[in-house]
Amino acid sequence: MAAPIRVLTAVPICDGHDSAINTINLEFIRHGIEVVYLGFHRYVGDIVRAAIQEDVAAVGISSYNGGHIEFFAEVVKQLKRKGAGDIKVFGGGGGTITHDDAREMKQKGVDQIFFAGTSLAEMAKFVHDRYGKPRGKRVKPKSADQELAHRLTAIEDGFQDGKRRTSNAERSTSKSEKRHQTSNIKHQTSVIGFTGPGGAGKTTLIDELVLRFLNHNSRSRIAILSHDPSVIGEGALLGDRATMINSQDDRVFMRSMATRGQAGGLSPATESCLNLLAHSGFDYVIIETVGTGQEALPFRNQLVDQTILVMNPDYGARLQLQKIVMLDVADIVVVNKTDLERAKAALSEIEHRLTQNKRKQQIVATVAKRHRDRGVDELFELITSKTGGKS
Amino acid sequence: MSKLGAVVEAVEKREKFVLEQVQRARTDQQFAQQVMDRWNKIKSEIPVSKTPTGLPLPRLALPELDEAGEIARYLFGDGLPGEFPFLNGAYREMYLEPLRQAEVQDKKSGSPNGSNGKKNGARPPEEPTRLFSGLMLAEDTNKRFHFLSAHQRSKRLSTAFDGPTLYGIDSDADGVFGKIGEGGVAVDTVEDMVRLYDGFEIGSPDFSASMTISGPAPIIMAMYIAAAKRRFGPGVVANLRGTIQADIFKEVQAQNETIFPIEASLRFLLDMIEWTSQNMPRWYPVSISGYHIGEAGSTPVQQAAYTLSNGFAYVEMLMARGADVNVFGPRLSFFLDCGLDAEYIALSRVSRKIWAIGMREVFGADRRAQMFKLHTQTSGRSLIAAEFKNNLTRTAAELMLAYMNGTNSCHSNSADEPFTTPSEEWIRLAAHGQAILLEESGIFKHTMNMLTGSPGMKAVERAVETAILDEFREIESLGGVMGAVENRYQRSQIQNAAHRYEQQIYDGTRPIVGLNRYRNAAEEMPEIELARTSRAKQKLQVDRLMKFKKKNAGKAKGALDKLVKVVERGENCFPALLEAAEVCSLGQITGRLQEVVGHFRPMV
Ligand code: B12
Numbered sequence: 001m002a003a004p005i006r007v008l009t010a011v012p013i014c015d016g017h018d019s020a021i022n023t024i025n026l027e028f029i030r031h032g033i034e035v036v037y038l039g040f041h042r043y044v045g046d047i048v049r050a051a052i053q054e055d056v057a058a059v060g061i062s063s064y065n066g067g068h069i070e071f072f073a074e075v076v077k078q079l080k081r082k083g084a085g086d087i088k089v090f091g092g093g094g095g096t097i098t099h100d101d102a103r104e105m106k107q108k109g110v111d112q113i114f115f116a117g118t119s120l121a122e123m124a125k126f127v128h129d130r131y132g133k134p135r136g137k138r139v140k141p142k143s144a145d146q147e148l149a150h151r152l153t154a155i156e157d158g159f160q161d162g163k164r165r166t167s168n169a170e171r172s173t174s175k176s177e178k179r180h181q182t183s184n185i186k187h188q189t190s191v192i193g194f195t196g197p198g199g200a201g202k203t204t205l206i207d208e209l210v211l212r213f214l215n216h217n218s219r220s221r222i223a224i225l226s227h228d229p230s231v232i233g234e235g236a237l238l239g240d241r242a243t244m245i246n247s248q249d250d251r252v253f254m255r256s257m258a259t260r261g262q263a264g265g266l267s268p269a270t271e272s273c274l275n276l277l278a279h280s281g282f283d284y285v286i287i288e289t290v291g292t293g294q295e296a297l298p299f300r301n302q303l304v305d306q307t308i309l310v311m312n313p314d315y316g317a318r319l320q321l322q323k324i325v326m327l328d329v330a331d332i333v334v335v336n337k338t339d340l341e342r343a344k345a346a347l348s349e350i351e352h353r354l355t356q357n358k359r360k361q362q363i364v365a366t367v368a369k370r371h372r373d374r375g376v377d378e379l380f381e382l383i384t385s386k387t388g389g390k391s
Numbered sequence: 392m393s394k395l396g397a398v399v400e401a402v403e404k405r406e407k408f409v410l411e412q413v414q415r416a417r418t419d420q421q422f423a424q425q426v427m428d429r430w431n432k433i434k435s436e437i438p439v440s441k442t443p444t445g446l447p448l449p450r451l452a453l454p455e456l457d458e459a460g461e462i463a464r465y466l467f468g469d470g471l472p473g474e475f476p477f478l479n480g481a482y483r484e485m486y487l488e489p490l491r492q493a494e495v496q497d498k499k500s501g502s503p504n505g506s507n508g509k510k511n512g513a514r515p516p517e518e519p520t521r522l523f524s525g526l527m528l529a530e531d532t533n534k535r536f537h538f539l540s541a542h543q544r545s546k547r548l549s550t551a552f553d554g555p556t557l558y559g560i561d562s563d564a565d566g567v568f569g570k571i572g573e574g575g576v577a578v579d580t581v582e583d584m585v586r587l588y589d590g591f592e593i594g595s596p597d598f599s600a601s602m603t604i605s606g607p608a609p610i611i612m613a614m615y616i617a618a619a620k621r622r623f624g625p626g627v628v629a630n631l632r633g634t635i636q637a638d639i640f641k642e643v644q645a646q647n648e649t650i651f652p653i654e655a656s657l658r659f660l661l662d663m664i665e666w667t668s669q670n671m672p673r674w675y676p677v678s679i680s681g682y683h684i685g686e687a688g689s690t691p692v693q694q695a696a697y698t699l700s701n702g703f704a705y706v707e708m709l710m711a712r713g714a715d716v717n718v719f720g721p722r723l724s725f726f727l728d729c730g731l732d733a734e735y736i737a738l739s740r741v742s743r744k745i746w747a748i749g750m751r752e753v754f755g756a757d758r759r760a761q762m763f764k765l766h767t768q769t770s771g772r773s774l775i776a777a778e779f780k781n782n783l784t785r786t787a788a789e790l791m792l793a794y795m796n797g798t799n800s801c802h803s804n805s806a807d808e809p810f811t812t813p814s815e816e817w818i819r820l821a822a823h824g825q826a827i828l829l830e831e832s833g834i835f836k837h838t839m840n841m842l843t844g845s846p847g848m849k850a851v852e853r854a855v856e857t858a859i860l861d862e863f864r865e866i867e868s869l870g871g872v873m874g875a876v877e878n879r880y881q882r883s884q885i886q887n888a889a890h891r892y893e894q895q896i897y898d899g900t901r902p903i904v905g906l907n908r909y910r911n912a913a914e915e916m917p918e919i920e921l922a923r924t925s926r927a928k929q930k931l932q933v934d935r936l937m938k939f940k941k942k943n944a945g946k947a948k949g950a951l952d953k954l955v956k957v958v959e960r961g962e963n964c965f966p967a968l969l970e971a972a973e974v975c976s977l978g979q980i981t982g983r984l985q986e987v988v989g990h991f992r993p994m995v
Contacts, residue, residue: 014554014570016647018995019687023890039995040647041558043566065554066573066923095776095809099916116776116809117906119897199878204992242995371652371989 002134003157004034004235004258005127008051009060011040012071017064020094024060024123029235031124034258039242044071046248048078050241051087053253055149057131058111061091068097069104076109083142088131092118145253148280152255152273159268162261189278190387191285193304195265195326198291200312201336203240205368205376206286211246212380213284220283224254225274227266227290236260240288253282265289265298274303284387294323306386308379310334313346321353328357332382338365338375393871394707394753395700399863401752402745402856405476409468416459423459430462433471440490440837448837450487454844469744472797472840476747478740478852479840480797481762486519486835518543519800520825521601521766525551525575526812527924528932529586532576537590538815539822546591549601549802551575551812552611559607559650561978562932571932572924574812575603578611579936579976584618593619593627600633601678601766606650606991608637609663609965610980612676613972634675634724634766637663640701640872643994644881646683650981653876655988659964661709666965668719675724678766679705684881685728686772688889691735692855694728695742696862697881702746704872706754720750720760729793730770731785737851739765739796740843745859767798774808778905778914782806783820790828794835795842801825807919814920882994936976943974950974951983958987 007028009021018040025035036054038047051059059079063071076089092114097105102113111130114123135157141147158165194202206224213222224247230236236258241247247254255277257267266289267273277285289298299307309330314337315321327333333354335347347365354361362382366375416423437449451472456462472480522539525532532550540546553575555567561579562571571577578584592598604611612635619627639656642649649656660677667676681698685691702723709719727742729735746763750756769789774782783806793801805813805821813821829835834842869875895901902908940947950971957967971980 013566014558014560016557018647019886019889022886022995023688023893026886026890037995039993041993045566064574065570067569070569095779096811098810098919098921120893121897207992239995243993245990245992369652369992371655 002132003160004032004260005131006034006036006054006056007058007060007127007131008036008038008047008054008056009062010038010042010047010050012061012063012065012067013041013043015063015065016040017062020064020092021060021062024062024120025237027120027124028127029231029237031128031235032233033124033127033235034230034238035235036238036256037242039239043248044074044078047075048082048084049248049250050254051079052082052084052143052146053149053255055146055153056087057135058088058090058127060127061089063091063093064096066096068093069101069108072105072110073108080109083139083146086139090114090126090130144280148253148276149255151276155272155276156257156267156269159260162268164268164272189280189282189285190306191274191278191287191304192306192308192383193287193289193299194308194310195289195292195296195298196310196334197293197312197315200291200310201368202288202291202310203243205310205334205336205366205379206288207244207246208368208373208376209286209380209383210244210249210252212377214246214249214251216380216384217283221251221253221281223277223280223282223285224252224288225270225277225285226254226256226288227270228256228258229290230258230260232261253277259290265292265296271301271303292326294320295325297325297329306331306383308332308334308383310336311346311350312337313340313342315346318349321349327353330361331386332362332364332379334364334366334379336366336368339367339370393704393867393873395703395863395867395871397753398703398745398749399860399867402748402860405748405752406468409464412463412467413460416463426459426463426466429466430456438490440488442833442837450484450490450838452838452840452844475751475758475761476744477762478744479843481743481764481799484839485797485799486794486829486839488830488836518545518547519798519829520822521547521549521800521802522818522822523549523551523603523768523802524812524818525553526922527572528577528928529583530589531572531928533587533589535815536588539818545597545599547599547601547800548588548591550587550603552602552604553577556611556977557604557606557648559610559977559981561936561976562929563936564978568929568933571929577924577932578614579932579978580939581614581617581621581972582935582939584614585621588618594623594630596630596632598632602633602635604648605636605638605642605646606648606656607977607981608635609659609968610972610977611635612637612663612667613965613968614977616969617972628671630673631671632673634678636680636726637677638680638701638726640704640876641680641683641698643876644684644697644701645687645689645885647993649991651984652989652991653873655984656991657708659984661705661712661714662963662965664705664709664719664722665712665714665963668714668722675722675764677705677722678724678726680726682726682728682768684885685730686770687885688772688892689885690888691728691730691732691738692858692862693881693884693888695738695855696859696866698725698727699742699745699749699859700863700866700872703749703753706750710754716750716754716756717760720754720756721762723760724764724766726766726768727798728770729767729789729796729798730773731788731792733851734855735789735792735796737796737848737855739767739793739798740848741852741855741859743797745856765796765798766800766802767793767796768802769793769804771804771808774804774806775903775906776809778911779806779809779917781905782808783824786821787824787828790824791834791842794828795848797840797843810919810921812922814922816920876994879994940976940979946974947971947979951979954980955983955987958984 011018028035038050079087088111090112094116097113138150226240228236228238238256259267262268307330309326364379367373416426437451439447439449441447469478470476473483524535536548553572554570556578562577639660664676667674679702681694684697685694743763747761750761769786773785786803790803803821803824805817807813807817866875869878869880899907954967954971957964
């Protein structure tokens with residue numbers, strides 16, 4: 001079986017009509033497709049950057065508020081200009097895109113437009129037929145990010161049923177992985193792992209930290225490797241990018257991965273992908289697991305330099321804390337959403353639990369959704385001081 | 392925990408109370424007599440008018456009851472139109488053609504003023520028709536407004552803004568050029584606002600403007616006031632009539648036009664509501680909207696439940712800030728969708744009742760603050776591209792349902808809805824649809840509630856009410872509206888319902904004529920007149936804006952600095968917004984506020 005198809009979907013700038021694309025996302029996933037969803041009200045530049053970093057087979061755009069001829073054409077143009085003409089563009093917008101418009105859009109390089117009244121199954125079939133073929137020889141990358149993106153794809157698709165498969169593409173990648181490692185050996189990259197239960201606000205916290213990293217040093221670059229669960233027997237909705245504000249930036253390289261059948265919060269290919277990212281010249285590499293259960297210990301084999309557990313004050317009774325294994329190994333425990341009523345009690349319970357470990361663990365209280373939250377500032381300082389203030 | 396749980400209890404308690412009254416009327420002689428006397432008095436006071444064919448009909452239709460228990464059930468459970476719990480209508484009279492003097496005096500027992508309290512010779516009631524429009528630049532929309540209102544007694548304009556305006560972005564911002572004037576009118580500055588309503592007497596009682604905008608609503612409201620002052624002087628402010636949508640909860644749940652973090656958005660909104668309810672007594676500063684929730688694909692019950700709970704959440708927040716429910720309460724208004732599903736036979740009726748009970752029993756509001764004043768729009772999503780002229784029939788059926796539900800005003804969609812901002816041809820037909828129903832036909836003009844009260848309607852009411860209360864319990868268990876929002880509860884429920892809706896279309900279980908039934912295989916793409924904004928117009932808008940910015944550069948800086956200070960100090964920022972709106976563009980204000988309070992983190 002070939003690796004799942006990856007597509008990116010989005011809604012253009014000044015447009016919040018997301019009902020169609022939400023339905024289409026759900027339908028694609030049911031048909032085994034992995035969808036990186038970028039959300040609504042998105043600039044051409046954000047879509048193109050994401051498409052290249054995620055190295056998707058195609059970009060699906062849903063546009064309703066007019067200006068679609070220009071918008072689609074601009075996405076095609078910028079993809080080509082960045083050497084990513086192999087990423088195809090398709091989409092729809094109900095009746096707002098007329099047949100004449102569609103003809104013009106196709107002339108400008110758009111692959112396909114779906115009109116009002118097209119069945120959902122038809123669209124999923126199109127994606128399979130048109131974008132489902134295994135990738136042939138890749139185009140020569142025009143930028144370091146694109147090259148990195150291609151390598152990550154080769155690694156990810158090199159795993160089959162959780163095991164590494166040896167194909168030509170993959171062998172050449174592991175070689176280049178090594179080459180990469182030696183050439184960048186001097187650059188200090190710090191790898192930070194974020195984990196914790198679903199709904200604790202990991203993605204928001206990471207995005208807020210990214211803002212501080214970017215402001216702190218105007219030349220630093222950051223990579224984010226984020227994970228979302230695959231639905232059993234189906235594709236996956238990779239939606240973290242959609243909720244990010246500060247990470248839509250050329251200085252951030254973000255890659256979303258589906259767990260593809262592996263339990264524990266990461267994907268079979270995570271370790272290899274992380275290895276590559278850790279030797280690609282970034283100052284920080286942030287890795288985010290899917291929402292994990294109490295017994296999860298996602299970061300093994302010294303995968304990361306620092307482990308951060310993000311928790312929600314609503315973890316239930318105090319007894320539950322004893323069962324959370326990550327509390328023993330995390331370097332920093334973040335209690336997010338401390339604007340909730342239970343926060344004070346939670347903080348002192350967790351603090352107590354940590355003293356049993358007799359290790360130098362830190363605890364930080366944050367409200368990541370708050371603009372310029374002091375807790376997030378504190379966390380940022382902790383992280384950068386631990387890494388020796390390299391940035 | 393929110394007060395939603397208390398609302399559920401209050402509604403259940405009311406049902407019990409009604410049953411007790413029924414029992415009492417059947418067992419307590421004296422009470423029964425009181426009920427009967429009241430009933431007979433009501434009946435005797437209803438004026439009768441004659442149809443053009445000479446048929447005498449009562450202005451208000453009552454059920455034929457002669458048993459005290461059933462009468463009590465009607466009076467306490469449903470209430471007369473204009474009476475608690477307002478199931479039958481917020482007002483005693485709507486839609487009726489004015490009574491001719493002769494008829495009134497014919498009816499000896501009736502008071503000459505009728506029972507509606509309207510003085511003889513008062514102005515005829517305003518038309519409920521409101522057509523939502525906005526296209527290209529301010530002067531183009533202005534022309535459309537004049538076209539639409541040329542034959543109306545009262546000028547009731549409803550304004551649609553373009554994408555950049557809805558997102559608080561200026562027309563000269565990077566990457567938005569192609570969107571200028573699409574799907575609505577481009578407004579960047581107070582000067583655009585002046586152009587937009589040019590030629591209309593903004594302060595007159597015969598004029599009202601409604602503005603469909605929410606994310607940047609307080610800024611646009613300030614611009615509207617600034618424009619009115621430019622034309623008519625500061626005295627005009629207290630006379631301004633109209634509505635601004637401003638409802639931020641439904642943006643987060645369904646329409647996706649939130650531009651500041653939720654807490655900051657709510658604060659700006661509440662600042663505006665407080666200011667306008669004190670200084671603009673005729674203005675509706677928020678239109679609590681289910682339309683967008685419904686159109687995003689929710690079920691009708693979800694639509695009503697989320698809208699009502701959002702409304703109660705605003706009341707709770709305003710009261711927590713110390714505002715008086717009887718001052719702001721009457722200034723809250725509502726906006727619901729009306730589609731073809733069976734729930735729409737009674738959805739708005741039930742919503743009115745639940746609102747009234749919640750406001751009275753839980754929040755202690757008086758009569759005027761209990762009234763659920765409703766604008767309805769027919770469903771855009773029910774209109775499809777295939778054989779699009781069928782959309783006329785769909786809209787007609789929906790209009791009928793909307794008026795059966797006693798809506799206070801209504802927008803009817805144009806048949807070319809799936810394709811474009813309507814052309815003059817189709818919007819004219821959409822307006823005529825309402826005129827035919829209300830003026831030509833005898834369905835509403837003789838008797839306002841001609842079609843209500845059928846056993847079927849009652850059955851829908853019961854089922855819908857139970858389902859709404861179940862939704863309330865679910866939301867309450869998630870910590871009320873805010874808690875549910877943070878858990879993405881409403882969003883994920885709406886998305887699942889939307890997915891099911893589309894699946895039902897393509898598996899044929901939801902019949903759509905022309906699409907999955909009676910499909911015309913030979914149909915070709917119809918010739919549709921598209922309203923698209925030319926590059927020249929888009930450029931004109933950008934040029935005007937740049938000139939404005941240059942002219943006001945110095946003053947703008949001062950106004951923005953002042954605004955920031957007020958925001959940081961936590962004071963009501965609306966007065967500072969009013970000053971800024973005179974000299975700053977929409978994007979300048981939004982941008983500066985975002986520096987202080989941050990950006991909205993998208994919820995998907
Ligand atoms: C639902 C709706 C809304 C909802 C949106 C809720 C939401 N969260 O999505 C609400 C009420 C909030 C809304 C608001 C507005 N709307 Co609106 N809306 C519609 C409506 C009624 C239906 C669109 C829809 O979702 N259909 C359901 C989908 C599943 O079906 P479909 O559109 O036929 O699409 C099919 C294919 O094209 C394909 N497809 C679509 N996208 C994609 C993408 C990919 C990748 C693929 C493969 C396929 C595909 O899949 C579908 C299945 O076959 C249309 C009119 C209409 N009847 O079409 C207006 C319409 C799109 N809206 C319009 C406008 C103007 C607005 C507003 C700007 C109004 C205003 N000024 O305030 C706002 C802006 C909102 C915003 N944030 O941007 C205009 C656009 C006019 C134009 N471009 O010239 C329309 C056409 C109505 C009109 N005639 O005025 N709207």
